[in-house]
Amino acid sequence: MVRDYPARGAAPPGLSGWKLAVVLLVVQGVGAQKVRVEEELEAYPTESIDLRCMFIDGGSSTKLTQVSWIWEPVDGQRDNIAVFHPMYGQSFPNPAFKERVVFLHNDLRNPSIKIKDLRMSDAGRYTCEYATYPTGNEQGTTTLVMLAKPKNSAKAETVRAGSRSVVVARCEALDGKPAATIKWLASVGGNHSTSTTNGPYGTVTVRSEYRLVPTAADNGREVTCMVEQKTQERPWTQILKLSVEYPPTVSIEGYDNNWYVGRADAVLFCLANANPAPNVTWTSASGSLPNNVEVDDNKLTVRKVDDAVNTTFICEVRNKHGASRHQLTTFVIEALEDPSSAGVVAGAVIGSLLALLLVATLVAVLLTRGRRQQGRGFPSSGDSLATGSSGGSNGADYGNKARLLFGGGGGGKNGSGANNNGPVYTYREGCDATGTLTEKPNNFHHHHLHHASAGDPPTAHDILLCSDVGEAERRKFQLDDSMEEEEEQYDRFVGGGGNMLPPAYHPHRAHGGEAQMDVYLDDDMESQRDGSVISRTAIYV
Structure with a gap:
C-alpha cells in the first residue's frame, strides 16, 4: 500500500515542526560524512591547487x-567544470577550465582534481557531488579564497611653506585581497x-594621505608609511623625506677683521638657506668687484689685500x-710686521733665552768652584807669614817653624821693582843641621829661569817633608797630579808683564815621587801693599 504524502516541503503526518528539523540535520550530517572535502583553501594567482574529494561510505548498499x-562564483550561479563516469570517462564542459583542470585519480571513489594557472576570477565554492542509488545525490563543498598581494608605494609631495594644512606625503596599497x-x-x-576602493574579484585598493601645515624647518624631516596585509610576511615600510620649498635667507661669513695690506687669499662665504637652491650674485658698493677679487659660486676670494677691497661687499x-x-x-689696515718674520723672531727669542740659561749655568759653576777653592785655605793658629824685600827684619827667632818668603832681589822700600820670578826662601829648623835660610829657584813650566846654586834654601816641599810638620799642616797643601790648569795660569801670569803679581804657590806631588814635586802658584797667596805676596797657610812665630 502506497501512502500519500503532502506536497514537497510539508511535514509528514505525525511529525511536528521541531521533530522535522532534527530529522533534516541528521540526514545532512550523514550525507556530509559520506563525502569528505576540505572546508576552505587559499591560493594566489598563477599558482596551482588541488581540490580533494573522497566517498567514505563503507556499506555495499549504495x-x-x-x-x-x-563551481559557484557567486550565489545562484552553478557551472559544471568536470565530470567523471565509470563507463563514459572524463568530461570538462566549461571552456574556461577545460585546459586547466585534470582528475588526479581515475577512480570514482577519489575524484580529486587540480586547477592550474589560477586566476583571481577562480575564487568561489567548489562542490564535489555524487549521483548514487538508491539514496540520491551526495555532496561536499570547498571554498576557494584567492589572495592578492597589494602593490605598495609611497612618495613625498613637494609643497611650499605656508599657513594652511596640505598633503605632504601619500601612501597606497593597490589591488590587495584582503584589504590592507x-x-x-x-x-x-x-x-x-x-580611503578604500573595491576592485575586480574582491580586490581592494587602500590610499592614505599625510597632512600638516608645512614650515621651512619641516624640510628634510622624515615620515614613515607602513602597510600590513595578510599575504605579507612582515609589514612593508618606506621612509619619506618631506620636501618643503621656501624663499631664501642669506648671511656672509669668513671676515676676521684682520685684512691687512699684502695679505693673501682672504675669503668670504655667502651662506644661503633656501629650497630650491638659489642663484648667488656678488657685487660691491660701487657695483663692480675689484680686479683682485675672484668669485666661485658662493665663495669670494681676495688674492692680495689692498686699498681696493676697502669697500662693502653685497651677496x-x-x-x-x-x-x-x-x-x-x-x-683694510696697515701691516704692523711681516707675518713671514714671525718664525725668525720666535727663533731669536728662544735662542736668547737659551744663551742666558747657558751663561747663568757657567756663572753658577764658577761661583761654586771659587767657594770650594776659598775653603781649601786654612787659617793659621795665631801666626802669620812675613814676607818682604831684602830690607826686611833680620834675626827673628823662628824656632822649628818654617817661614816662606817671596821677594825680589833688589827691592826698594815698598818692594817696587821686585822680580816676580824671584827665588823662594824657606827656613828649615830641625830638618837641616845648619838651620839656615836657603833659596830654591822657581821652576815654571815652558820657561827657562835662573837656577840657584847647590846651596839654595829649602823649598816648601822640604818643609812638608820635615818630621816637625804635623799631618794637619800637610793637608793644607793640595797635592794634584794634573798640571794643565796651573800651566795655563802661569802662561797668563808671565805674559801679563812684569807688574802682575804671581799666583799662589802650592806644592804638588808628581807621579815620579818627591824629587819631582813642583811649586805652583795658587790663589792661596795674598798680595801686600809693598808688592810682596804672603801665603795664607804659612806658619811663623
Missing part, C-alpha cells in the same frame, strides 16, 4: 553512478586620512619663491 565538480591596513610613523605633528640670492641679500663692509 551504488555510485557518477561524480561532478560544480596603512599606518604612519612621524614626529612632525601632522595627521592622516585613509644676493634668489630662487622661484623670492630673493634676499646681505652686505658686509671690510676695512
Whole structure:
C-alpha cells in the first residue's frame, strides 16, 4: 500500500515542526560524512591547487553512478567544470577550465582534481557531488579564497611653506585581497586620512594621505608609511623625506677683521638657506668687484689685500619663491710686521733665552768652584807669614817653624821693582843641621829661569817633608797630579808683564815621587801693599 504524502516541503503526518528539523540535520550530517572535502583553501594567482574529494561510505548498499565538480562564483550561479563516469570517462564542459583542470585519480571513489594557472576570477565554492542509488545525490563543498598581494608605494609631495594644512606625503596599497591596513610613523605633528576602493574579484585598493601645515624647518624631516596585509610576511615600510620649498635667507661669513695690506687669499662665504637652491650674485658698493677679487659660486676670494677691497661687499640670492641679500663692509689696515718674520723672531727669542740659561749655568759653576777653592785655605793658629824685600827684619827667632818668603832681589822700600820670578826662601829648623835660610829657584813650566846654586834654601816641599810638620799642616797643601790648569795660569801670569803679581804657590806631588814635586802658584797667596805676596797657610812665630 502506497501512502500519500503532502506536497514537497510539508511535514509528514505525525511529525511536528521541531521533530522535522532534527530529522533534516541528521540526514545532512550523514550525507556530509559520506563525502569528505576540505572546508576552505587559499591560493594566489598563477599558482596551482588541488581540490580533494573522497566517498567514505563503507556499506555495499549504495551504488555510485557518477561524480561532478560544480563551481559557484557567486550565489545562484552553478557551472559544471568536470565530470567523471565509470563507463563514459572524463568530461570538462566549461571552456574556461577545460585546459586547466585534470582528475588526479581515475577512480570514482577519489575524484580529486587540480586547477592550474589560477586566476583571481577562480575564487568561489567548489562542490564535489555524487549521483548514487538508491539514496540520491551526495555532496561536499570547498571554498576557494584567492589572495592578492597589494602593490605598495609611497612618495613625498613637494609643497611650499605656508599657513594652511596640505598633503605632504601619500601612501597606497593597490589591488590587495584582503584589504590592507596603512599606518604612519612621524614626529612632525601632522595627521592622516585613509580611503578604500573595491576592485575586480574582491580586490581592494587602500590610499592614505599625510597632512600638516608645512614650515621651512619641516624640510628634510622624515615620515614613515607602513602597510600590513595578510599575504605579507612582515609589514612593508618606506621612509619619506618631506620636501618643503621656501624663499631664501642669506648671511656672509669668513671676515676676521684682520685684512691687512699684502695679505693673501682672504675669503668670504655667502651662506644661503633656501629650497630650491638659489642663484648667488656678488657685487660691491660701487657695483663692480675689484680686479683682485675672484668669485666661485658662493665663495669670494681676495688674492692680495689692498686699498681696493676697502669697500662693502653685497651677496644676493634668489630662487622661484623670492630673493634676499646681505652686505658686509671690510676695512683694510696697515701691516704692523711681516707675518713671514714671525718664525725668525720666535727663533731669536728662544735662542736668547737659551744663551742666558747657558751663561747663568757657567756663572753658577764658577761661583761654586771659587767657594770650594776659598775653603781649601786654612787659617793659621795665631801666626802669620812675613814676607818682604831684602830690607826686611833680620834675626827673628823662628824656632822649628818654617817661614816662606817671596821677594825680589833688589827691592826698594815698598818692594817696587821686585822680580816676580824671584827665588823662594824657606827656613828649615830641625830638618837641616845648619838651620839656615836657603833659596830654591822657581821652576815654571815652558820657561827657562835662573837656577840657584847647590846651596839654595829649602823649598816648601822640604818643609812638608820635615818630621816637625804635623799631618794637619800637610793637608793644607793640595797635592794634584794634573798640571794643565796651573800651566795655563802661569802662561797668563808671565805674559801679563812684569807688574802682575804671581799666583799662589802650592806644592804638588808628581807621579815620579818627591824629587819631582813642583811649586805652583795658587790663589792661596795674598798680595801686600809693598808688592810682596804672603801665603795664607804659612806658619811663623
